[in-house]
Amino acid sequence: MIRTMNIELKGRIDSGNAPKIEEELLEQLKDNGKEPVILDAAELNYISSAGLRVILRIKKTYTDLSIINVNSDVYETFEMTGFTEMMHIEKAYKVVSIEGCEEVGRGANGTIYRIDKDNVVKVYNNADALEDIQHEREVAKLALILGIPTAISYDVVRVGESYGSVFEFLNAQSFAKIMVNEPDKLDWCVQEFVKMLKIIHSTVVPEGKLPDMKETALKWAQRTSEELPAQAGEKLIRLFEEVPRDNHMIHGDYHTKNLVFQNDEVLLIDMDTLAVGHPVFELGPIYNALQGFSEYDHDVIIDFQGYNYDTATTFWKKFLALYLKTTDEKIIRDVENKARIVGYSRLIRRTLRKGDLTLEKTQKEIALWKERLLELLEVTDTLIFDEPADEINNNELEIEAKAENLNTVLDFVDKKLEAVGCSPRTQMQVDLAVEEIFINIAHYAYAPGIGNAIIRADINDNNSQLKLTFIDRGMPYDPLKREDPDLTLPADERDIGGLGIFMTKKSVDDISYEYRDGCNILVVKKNL
Numbered sequence: 001m002i003r004t005m006n007i008e009l010k011g012r013i014d015s016g017n018a019p020k021i022e023e024e025l026l027e028q029l030k031d032n033g034k035e036p037v038i039l040d041a042a043e044l045n046y047i048s049s050a051g052l053r054v055i056l057r058i059k060k061t062y063t064d065l066s067i068i069n070v071n072s073d074v075y076e077t078f079e080m081t082g083f084t085e086m087m088h089i090e091k092a093y094k095v096v097s098i099e100g101c102e103e104v105g106r107g108a109n110g111t112i113y114r115i116d117k118d119n120v121v122k123v124y125n126n127a128d129a130l131e132d133i134q135h136e137r138e139v140a141k142l143a144l145i146l147g148i149p150t151a152i153s154y155d156v157v158r159v160g161e162s163y164g165s166v167f168e169f170l171n172a173q174s175f176a177k178i179m180v181n182e183p184d185k186l187d188w189c190v191q192e193f194v195k196m197l198k199i200i201h202s203t204v205v206p207e208g209k210l211p212d213m214k215e216t217a218l219k220w221a222q223r224t225s226e227e228l229p230a231q232a233g234e235k236l237i238r239l240f241e242e243v244p245r246d247n248h249m250i251h252g253d254y255h256t257k258n259l260v261f262q263n264d265e266v267l268l269i270d271m272d273t274l275a276v277g278h279p280v281f282e283l284g285p286i287y288n289a290l291q292g293f294s295e296y297d298h299d300v301i302i303d304f305q306g307y308n309y310d311t312a313t314t315f316w317k318k319f320l321a322l323y324l325k326t327t328d329e330k331i332i333r334d335v336e337n338k339a340r341i342v343g344y345s346r347l348i349r350r351t352l353r354k355g356d357l358t359l360e361k362t363q364k365e366i367a368l369w370k371e372r373l374l375e376l377l378e379v380t381d382t383l384i385f386d387e388p389a390d391e392i393n394n395n396e397l398e399i400e401a402k403a404e405n406l407n408t409v410l411d412f413v414d415k416k417l418e419a420v421g422c423s424p425r426t427q428m429q430v431d432l433a434v435e436e437i438f439i440n441i442a443h444y445a446y447a448p449g450i451g452n453a454i455i456r457a458d459i460n461d462n463n464s465q466l467k468l469t470f471i472d473r474g475m476p477y478d479p480l481k482r483e484d485p486d487l488t489l490p491a492d493e494r495d496i497g498g499l500g501i502f503m504t505k506k507s508v509d510d511i512s513y514e515y516r517d518g519c520n521i522l523v524v525k526k527n528l
Contacts, residue, residue: 005028005036007038014047015050026058034064038066039055041070044071094155095158096115098123105269109125109126109272109273122269122270123164127161142210151167151169174257187318189256190322206518212276223348224345242382244278246452249276252273253285254285254286284345287340290315320335351365351366396456401474405438413457433526437470437522453471465527470521480501509526
């Protein structure tokens with residue numbers, strides 16, 4: 001057992017008593033060998049910069065130094081001055097009981113309970129959850145800054161053997177609870193569920209701020225592939241690998257207990273699974289929450305969400321049709337199959353890791369999911385699907401960067417020009433530039449894969465100038481660095497490439513490029 005030296009800090013440490021406190025501490029430490037030193041700050045009420053200098057000098061001599069039981073105000077001083085980065089400083093946490101408390105929500109890493117009429121606490125499954133809590137607070141702040149309506153934890157507490165984050169949730173009800181208590185509001189819940197998901201999926205996240213869900217999903221596929229025949233397993237991994245990287249936000253654990261209605265506002269909660277990635281990696285877990293977990297035993301959904309399997313099935317079908325903006329059963333079924341492949345891969349891997357494999361029920365569940373996964377792999381050649389254009393901003397079109405989508409892009413831009421009475425000659429010049437830029441993105445940005453392009457069309461207030469912005473998340477490439485072709489050379493001496501961007505520059509009045517937040521951003525301006 002490691003011996004430690006414990007010393008209490010009390011009252012105040014400021015410029016008036018810092019020298020005396022330092023002298024007393026050094027006196028107590030003079031016989032210390034190499035034992036770790038723990039300063040117990042349970043009764044420390046205040047520390048000034050003079051007190052911090054005392055701690056710093058002691059830390060330099062006794063490197064294995066930590067401070068425990070620090071109250072919130074003093075901890076804030078340590079955190080603000082960077083001391084929490086230099087040494088282990090442990091906050092004193094208030095103890096909260098959840099005995100008899102209503103369960104509000106449940107996610108992959110914890111469960112949310114209402115502790116009084118104004119507040120809820122998220123209790124983490126991991127007993128050593130302080131790092132998890134810090135991560136969730138950081139990503140929740142990022143989401144709020146990026147425009148996602150969510151709640152930020154205002155305190156951290158001890159709950160039994162684990163920790164919890166406390167949120168103010170006055171009169172909040174989860175969508176699951178609304179659907180149980182007010183079944184006639186199912187359609188409203190579906191609409192708001194899709195609306196929030198569209199906000200999430202339209203949010204571009206700065207590079208490196210959130211984990212890439214594709215990397216996580218590949219682990220599901222790799223483990224699940226070991227349970228499949230070799231050819232099917234190889235195809236499963238290939239399907240996951242071919243999904244293009246995407247910097248749009250996904251929640252990662254999106255279901256009706258993680259969306260709440262509070263004071264006429266819909267809020268997203270349980271943010272620790274926030275990531276970036278293609279929406280198929282979101283739809284798979286949504287399918288699991290509403291269908292997959294309960295396919296073998298339909299009662300599972302009642303324990304999880306509170307409503308029955310028929311309600312969950314109705315919700316899933318309405319949700320997918322509204323999300324895809326179509327009633328075409330063939331399109332809906334195709335995307336559902338892609339989501340199911342992702343969902344089953346996650347279910348099988350999760351159950352192999354965490355389930356009781358000796359139970360007959362567990363064995364039958366895995367067998368069912370494997371059977372259905374193998375059937376889907378026979379008829380599915382890609383997990384990618386065309387996402388519907390975002391109608392929230394009618395000045396912006398997001399579309400898969402494929403050459404066959406060029407006419408859709410041209411129609412989008414031409415409608416803007418026609419609305420302001422643009423001349424046919426100017427429209428032709430703009431169309432030429434649009435075609436060259438979009439086809440360049442389609443052919444090269446994501447090669448050999450496929451990704452999305454965003455096209456923004458803004459016309460100034462007096463209708464005198466069009467500004468077109470092209471954004472993709474492909475390989476960094478500045479087309480403006482390419483030298484203009486030498487038009488004086490005879491045809492047999494000219495390079496084949498370079499004419500497209502040259503023609504674009506000649507067709508517009510201004511063009512600029514930058515690479516920012518993982519995106520190629522090309523802006524052209526044309527006087528109308």
